[in-house]
Amino acid sequence: MRCFAAPIAVFRLHGRNAEGWLRQLRGEEPAVREKYDYLYSEAELREFLPEIGRIRAEADEVFISFNNNNRDYPVRNALMLKRLLGQPIRTPADARPPDLFA
16 A cells, blocks of 8 residues: 655546536537536535545645536535535625724
């Protein structure tokens, strides 16, 4: 077994819209929407947790990018994954800068 430490690891999740990807493999030209129009379920995101945990132990920083870029799917999935990872989720009130005149 080979072990090493990497400073940065990146996961890029494109979705699992099988028909769109199969069309591309058949030499067709599916629209971007056909390939990336996918909302991961919580169960599907849970499948990634062991691998994310393993990589987190080896890398200094881990970034996860959702490229299922239709509708609000990337945001919804990112928030869902943050919750599954036990990370805090900032609410809009948390994100506002402090009132300068208070």
